[in-house]
Amino acid sequence: MRRGAKYALIALAALAALFGPLLTHNSFIRDIWVLVAMWGAVATAWNLIGGYAGGLSLGHAAFFGIGAYTSSLLYLDYHLSPWLGALVGGVAAMLSALVIGFITIRLRGPFFALATLAFAAILGIAATNLRSLTHGAEGMTIPFAPSLAHAIFASKLAYYYIALAVLVVYLALTWWISVSRFGYYLVAIRENEDAAQALGIDALRVKLAATLLSAFMTALVGSFYAQYRLFFEPTIFATSLSTQIALFAIIGGLGTVWGPLIGAAILVPLANELQSILGSSLPGIDAFVYGALLVLAILFVPNGIISMVRPLFAERPLLPAGPVQAELEIEACAIEERS
Amino acid sequence: MTVALFIQLLAAGVLLGGVYALISIGLTLIFGVMRVVNFAHGEFLMVAMYLSYYLVTSLHMNPYLALIVVAPGLYLFGLLVEIAIIKPTIGRSDVVQVFATVGLSIVLQAGALMAFSANVVGLNVPIANALLHLGWLTIGVPQLIAFLAAMAVAAGLFAFLGRTDVGRAIRATAQDRGAAALMGIDVPAIYRLTFALGSAMTGLAGGLLMPIYSVSPTVGEQFVLVAFVVVVLGGMGSVSGALIGGLLIGVVETFSGFVIDPQWKQAIYFLIFLIVLVVRPAGLFGVRGSEELSR
Amino acid sequence: MSALLQLRNVTKRFGGLLAVKDVSLDVQEGEIVGLIGPNGAGKTTLFSCIAGYHRITRGSILFNGREIGNHPAFVVCRAGVARTFQVVKPFARMTVLQSVMVGSFLRHRDARSARAAALDVLARLRMARLADLEAHRLTLVLKKRLEVARALATEPRLLLLDEVMAGLSPGEVPELLEVIREINASGVTVLFVEHIMAAVMNIARRVVVLHGGELLADGTPSEVSRHPQVIAAYLGEEYAAGA
Numbered sequence: 102m103r104r105g106a107k108y109a110l111i112a113l114a115a116l117a118a119l120f121g122p123l124l125t126h127n128s129f130i131r132d133i134w135v136l137v138a139m140w141g142a143v144a145t146a147w148n149l150i151g152g153y154a155g156g157l158s159l160g161h162a163a164f165f166g167i168g169a170y171t172s173s174l175l176y177l178d179y180h181l182s183p184w185l186g187a188l189v190g191g192v193a194a195m196l197s198a199l200v201i202g203f204i205t206i207r208l209r210g211p212f213f214a215l216a217t218l219a220f221a222a223i224l225g226i227a228a229t230n231l232r233s234l235t236h237g238a239e240g241m242t243i244p245f246a247p248s249l250a251h252a253i254f255a256s257k258l259a260y261y262y263i264a265l266a267v268l269v270v271y272l273a274l275t276w277w278i279s280v281s282r283f284g285y286y287l288v289a290i291r292e293n294e295d296a297a298q299a300l301g302i303d304a305l306r307v308k309l310a311a312t313l314l315s316a317f318m319t320a321l322v323g324s325f326y327a328q329y330r331l332f333f334e335p336t337i338f339a340t341s342l343s344t345q346i347a348l349f350a351i352i353g354g355l356g357t358v359w360g361p362l363i364g365a366a367i368l369v370p371l372a373n374e375l376q377s378i379l380g381s382s383l384p385g386i387d388a389f390v391y392g393a394l395l396v397l398a399i400l401f402v403p404n405g406i407i408s409m410v411r412p413l414f415a416e417r418p419l420l421p422a423g424p425v426q427a428e429l430e431i432e433a434c435a436i437e438e439r440s
Numbered sequence: 441m442t443v444a445l446f447i448q449l450l451a452a453g454v455l456l457g458g459v460y461a462l463i464s465i466g467l468t469l470i471f472g473v474m475r476v477v478n479f480a481h482g483e484f485l486m487v488a489m490y491l492s493y494y495l496v497t498s499l500h501m502n503p504y505l506a507l508i509v510v511a512p513g514l515y516l517f518g519l520l521v522e523i524a525i526i527k528p529t530i531g532r533s534d535v536v537q538v539f540a541t542v543g544l545s546i547v548l549q550a551g552a553l554m555a556f557s558a559n560v561v562g563l564n565v566p567i568a569n570a571l572l573h574l575g576w577l578t579i580g581v582p583q584l585i586a587f588l589a590a591m592a593v594a595a596g597l598f599a600f601l602g603r604t605d606v607g608r609a610i611r612a613t614a615q616d617r618g619a620a621a622l623m624g625i626d627v628p629a630i631y632r633l634t635f636a637l638g639s640a641m642t643g644l645a646g647g648l649l650m651p652i653y654s655v656s657p658t659v660g661e662q663f664v665l666v667a668f669v670v671v672v673l674g675g676m677g678s679v680s681g682a683l684i685g686g687l688l689i690g691v692v693e694t695f696s697g698f699v700i701d702p703q704w705k706q707a708i709y710f711l712i713f714l715i716v717l718v719v720r721p722a723g724l725f726g727v728r729g730s731e732e733l734s735r
Numbered sequence: 736m737s738a739l740l741q742l743r744n745v746t747k748r749f750g751g752l753l754a755v756k757d758v759s760l761d762v763q764e765g766e767i768v769g770l771i772g773p774n775g776a777g778k779t780t781l782f783s784c785i786a787g788y789h790r791i792t793r794g795s796i797l798f799n800g801r802e803i804g805n806h807p808a809f810v811v812c813r814a815g816v817a818r819t820f821q822v823v824k825p826f827a828r829m830t831v832l833q834s835v836m837v838g839s840f841l842r843h844r845d846a847r848s849a850r851a852a853a854l855d856v857l858a859r860l861r862m863a864r865l866a867d868l869e870a871h872r873l874t875l876v877l878k879k880r881l882e883v884a885r886a887l888a889t890e891p892r893l894l895l896l897d898e899v900m901a902g903l904s905p906g907e908v909p910e911l912l913e914v915i916r917e918i919n920a921s922g923v924t925v926l927f928v929e930h931i932m933a934a935v936m937n938i939a940r941r942v943v944v945l946h947g948g949e950l951l952a953d954g955t956p957s958e959v960s961r962h963p964q965v966i967a968a969y970l971g972e973e974y975a976a977g978a
Contacts, residue, residue, distance in 0.1 A: 157538050204718050210534030211477035215668055216717050219710040222665065226707040282840045282849065289837040292826035299786065299820070300889055301812035301841040340661070344542055351539060385553030385657070392546030399539045400528050420833065 122261050131257040135329065137369045138264035139322055144349035144361030145271040146318035151347055152356030153284060153420075154311045155291030157210065160201070160217030162342040163224050164194040164316040168323025169333055170228065173241045176251070183252040187324035194320035195313045197224075202312045206305065218340060225338030240334030243327065252328045260329050267325065268362065271318060276358045279420050287311055288356075288420050341388070348391055352398050354407030356420070363406055368394070444576050449694050451579055457690025458587030459652070462645040463663055464670040464682040465594065466638035472677025473614040473634040476526060479541035482664025483548035484639055488514050488646025489655040490556060496563055496650070503563060503651050504585070510647040511640045518639025522632050530631065545660070552657035562654030582651035589648050593641060594683050601679070610634055614677065665706065669713040675726020684724065737800060739764040739924055740785070740816075740893055745794035745804070747777075747784055747948075754780045756948040757794070762893070767915070767925045769939030769956075771932075773968065777948040778928045779821050782895050786818040787811035798893065813841065817891035819882035821898050821928075825870040831881055832857065832866040838888030853888055860884045860914055875902050880911070887918065894918065896927035900934050912938050936960070944968075 122134040143165065150156045171193045172186030181189075197220075205216045228235045235241065247253045254260055278284040289297040290304045298304055327333055336342075349368055354360025372387040379386045402409060467481045478484075488510055495506040525544055529537045562568070570581035601607035612620040613630045621627045653659070670689050674681025689709060696708050716723060738761035747755040755777045762768050770778050783789045785796055787808035796804035803811050812818075817838075826834045832853055839852040857863045860880055865873070870881060879899050886894060896915070900908055912934055919925050929935045935942060936956040944951040944965050952962045959965055 151535075155534075157535060159538075159542070204714055208717060208721065211479075211538050212672075212717065212721065214479075214538050215477070215672070216714060219665070219668075219713050223707050223710045223714075226704065226710075230701070230703045230707075280846055282844055282846065285833065285837050285840055288829060288833075289826055292828060293824045295788075295808075296820065296824035296826065296885075297837065298808040299812055299818055299824075300838045300885060301809050302837075303807075303809045341546075344546065347539070347542075351535070355535065383554045384558070385550040387550075388546055389550035389554060392543045392548075392550055395543030396525060396540055396547065399536050399543060400525070403532075403536055420829070 118265060122258060128257060131261065133370050133373055135257055135261045135264055136373075137366050138261060138268045139325060139329070140346070140349060140369055141362035141365040142264065142268040142271050143319055143322045144346050144353070144365050145268070145275055146315050146322070147346045148275065148350045148356065148361045149278070149287075149311050149315045149318075151350055152360070153278070153287040153291070154308060156205070156308070156312075157214045157347070158217045159214045159340065159343045159347065160219075160221035161315075161319055161346050162338050162340070163197060163201070163217070163221040164319035165323035165326070165342065165346075166221075166224060166228065166335075166337040167194045167197055168320030169327040169337055170235060170241065171320070172324035173243060173327045173333075174234070177241070177243065182250050183324060183328050184250075187321050190324050191317040191320045194316040194323075198312045198316035199309070202309050218343070221338050221340065221343060225335050228335035228338060235335070238335060240332060241327070243331040245331060253331070260325075264322075264325060267322065272358060272362065274318075279358060283307070283310070284420060344395075345391065348395050350405075351403075352394060352405055354405030355403075357405070357407045360405050360407045367406070448577060449698060450691065451577060452583075453691035453694035454687060455579060455583040455587045455690070456694055457687035458590040459583065459645075459649065459686075460666055460670050460690050461683045461686025462586065462590035462593060462648065463642070464667045464674070464686055465590075465597065465679055466640075466642040466645070467667050468671045468674065468677055468679060468682040469597070469641070470635055470638040471671070472679075473610055474526070474530070474631050476529070476537060476635075477541070477676075478526075478638075479538065479664075480521075480545035480548060480660075481642065481667055482660030482662070483545045483552075484514065484518070484642045484660075485646045485649070485663050486552060486655060486657065486660040487517065487548065488643040489650050489653075489659065490552065491643075492647040492650040493561060493563060493655055496565065503565060503567065503647065507644060507647040511643045514643025514646070515636045515640035517643075518636040519632060521639070522635035526635060527628065527631065545664075549657050549660060556657065558657060560654045560656040563651050565651065568651040580652070582648075586648040586652065589644065590683075590686075593644060594679065597641075597679055606633070662706075666709060669709045669716075671723075672713055672721075673716050673723055675723030678723070678725035681723055681725035738762055739799060740926070741795075741797040742781075742785070743795045743797070745781070745784060745796060746792045747780055747789055748792040754948050755784065755791075758945070758948075758950050759794075760943055760950065760953065762924060762926055764892070764924050765919070765922070766941060767919050767927070767939050769935040769942045770926060770928045770945060771930070771935055771942060772945035772951070775947075776945040778945050779897055780948075781945065782818060782897055782926075782928065785811070786816060786895060812889055812891075815890075815892040816895065817886035817889045817893070818895035819879070819886050819897050819899055821901075823875070823878045823882055825873070825878050825881060827871040828869060830867050830869055831862060831873070831884075834870055834881060835884050835888045838885040839890075841889045856884050856888045859917065860887070861910075876907065883914075887923070891923060893924045893926065896925060898928055898930065900929055900931045903931075905933075908934055 122131050125131065147158065147161050150158050168187065168190035171190035172183045175181040175186040175189060176183050201217060201220050205213050208216055229238050245253060247255045286297065286302050286307045289300070289302060290307060294304050349364035350361040351364065352368060353362065353364025368391065372391065375390055376387045398405065463485060467478060470476055470478055491513055492503060492506050492510050495501045495509055496503050521544065525540055529540045568582060572579050572581055572584060601611055609620070609625045610630055612623065613625060613627055617627050666689065670685040671682055673688065674685025692712070693705055693709065697705050740762040742758055742760040745755055745758045746753070758781065772778050780789065784791050787803065787806050787810065791804050794804070795802055798814055798816055801814065803814055803816065826837065835853040835856055836849050839849045839856065843849040843852050854863065854866070857866060860883060862880060862884060865877065870878065873881060879901070883896065883899055900911060903911060908931060915925060915938060939956060941954065942956050942959040943953045944959055946968045951968065952959050952965045
């Protein structure tokens with residue numbers, strides 16, 4: 102397969118994405134389309150940090166929740182259109198990203214993950230306890246009053262196309278980053294921060310920029326979620342949500358443009374199917390499968406589905422993705438340049 | 441605050457701290473030797489608690505006698521997990537290690553949900569509610585037993601690590617696994633042993649906690665967070681750190697629960713956790729810089 | 736015209752250990768200066784101080800007339816000082832070309848020109864054919880050359896090379912020496928640390944000797960090799976007896 106095949110595949114996916122939900126009137130199936138687009142977008146945002154920058158965030162639910170709560174509060178209490186509220190939510194998430202960025206500056210691997218976990222957990226507790234602000238454990242309910250200004254729609258199709266638009270923008274952004282200076286700098290920092298600094302890279306600023314961007318992107322989708330479901334609780338900050346996001350990116354392909362979407366596209370319908378078929382007799386079956394897949398994937402196919410498919414698209418090497426097994430054999434002796 | 445109240449709170453805090461230390465010792469030991477952060481640690485505790493629960497309710501065993509089954513049971517469980525899941529992650533990148541144990545925690549939690557349903561269950565045996573009165577001081581018997589057990593376990597562990605050959609091999613591996621291997625220490629075997637031992641201690645903790653707390657599939661989440669706070673505070677890899685960290689957190693939690701709304705209790709330890717990570721990530725007794733080098 | 740790099744009484748203390756003691760030294764633009772000394776003499780520490788990895792305890796480092804001492808590493812690099820590391824720090828999973836592009840992105844913001852500049856550097860270092868090879872697959876010798884390529888891609892005025900010859904067999908040394916000469920000829924001032932005497936004496940126009948953190952000698956290769964203290968401390972008693 103060559104570049105032509107790759108473009109053909111993308112064109113096909115685009116067609117499917119544009120017309121897929123129109124082929125059915127089943128509300129549940131349309132819901133899955135919306136969720137895939139939505140989670141695909143969030144996972145893509147997470148991937149900037151988790152994949153490219155190498156920061157294993159287990160607390161992205163924090164940004165998601167901040168987006169949801171901010172736009173909803175502004176809408177319910179101040180009648181601010183959620184379109185604007187989402188932007189405010191994005192800014193709020195960026196401010197919180199500054200905080201978490203400062204905390205995690207020198208942390209690596211599991212410690213970084215733990216810090217992000219704690220951060221999201223604190224927000225969850227705050228959301229539960231600050232009842233006067235957030236309605237506490239009862240959650241926030243948005244009355245169903247469809248209108249464009251309210252960003253509430255009667256048809257799932259409208260939500261779908263909005264989510265799709267967001268997803269496409271995020272994918273384009275990720276692609277652009279991966280071929281730009283910013284992307285190269287992120288990966289360089291991930292691979293060896295000292296060496297990166299020696300090449301003139303202000304690691305702190307670059308990481309912070311990536312974190313702020315990822316936070317903003319995630320929060321926007323959080324606001325979308327609030328407008329879609331019209332209800333959410335402090336559980337929106339749950340660790341399980343954060344790990345789910347990471348899971349999609351890992352299964353699909355860490356640090357690749359399409360990986361997170363592919364992961365979401367496969368796992369969301371899968372989990373849904375499992376839940377509906379076995380959910381009543383085996384509650385938790387979907388989580389069980391997620392967990393098992395995560396373990397199997399990370400041990401055997403850590404670079405995700407994309408790595409299994411990539412060799413088919415032989416082209417110029419892209420920026421290295423996730424945790425490739427580095428072979429330590431020295432085989433380059435035979436390839437040395439002799440002038 | 442009267443002196444009597446202060447002492448009551450202090451006693452409760454210290455006993456709670458002992459429990460927390462017990463929960464955390466396994467976690468810190470495993471990290472210290474293997475540099476593995478077991479995100480499924482809370483679920484190991486949950487498994488131990490469920491095991492204890494069923495032994496007591498189905499076989500009518502005394503919860504403390506049940507420890508004889510629970511601790512070895514978790515030892516075996518830990519051994520299996522090490523071989524199947526942990527060993528393949530050694531030497532590989534952070535992503536692999538973190539998400540392998542995160543995945544495991546999800547599997548265990550969901551598995552428990554499927555097997556035991558979401559009901560919260562507790563032991564309703566006489567000893568669970570027993571109280572000891574020392575003058576005006578009232579303490580819970582199961583808490584006291586757990587505290588004493590924690591001290592005994594810690595002492596036993598120190599003796600084991602300090603005086604036996606195997607213990608020394610473990611300490612050597614913790615300090616420099618390359619050098620240890622060169623000295624003839626079977627590092628993979630030490631890893632298996634350490635992980636299994638850490639799991640056994642967690643098993644003990646679970647069995648001792650069953651009379652005090654109720655269990656449900658999500659109980660792991662609550663405890664693991666405390667365990668991480670204790671371990672980070674005390675210093676990842678330091679057993680004495682886990683002990684002292686546990687006692688400190690226990691006391692802080694008890695006193696803060698009195699002063700502020702108990703709902704915020706958890707948020708307090710997360711805050712402590714984040715502060716420690718910023719100010720002194722190595723904790724009180726930990727290996728300096730271990731939080732910066734992930735391997 | 737003042738020197739490109741001026742070290743004035745540079746001192747670096749690690750707790751109780753004085754690694755660099757009161758070192759003053761000038762490097763003129765266009766020179767190739769060798770820095771030699773026994774192991775533990777403080778050479779790499781001095782490099783790290785210049786490059787911004789260590790804070791200096793006392794003294795000042797001026798580059799192009801401006802103070803760079805105690806500035807962060809990335810600031811120093813942007814000012815025009817690039818370095819290689821004694822223990823190589825490759826971007827393991829990036830290809831050779833991508834690694835060098837990380838360097839060339841400093842002066843070329845867009846990917847296309849960064850790529851062209853990187854290819855150019857690789858050609859100059861005779862590594863063009865390795866462009867798409869992942870860095871971790873290179874031999875140590877090639878990894879060291881990649882370090883040089885990467886640093887060179889940032890278009891520095893001063894290049895600090897830390898033992899880039901280490902591990903080369905005698906047959907491989909002349910080629911790398913030629914590369915360094917070419918780099919210098921293109922206008923880059925070079926300050927390098929080396930243990931391979933043949934290389935140092937061959938290419939350096941000036942040699943500076945460090946011993947125990949202190950500057951022992953500073954002169955042409957022949958002057959330095961006749962300096963009695965240097966001979967005794969570093970080149971060896973036997974060499975001294977023979978000289």
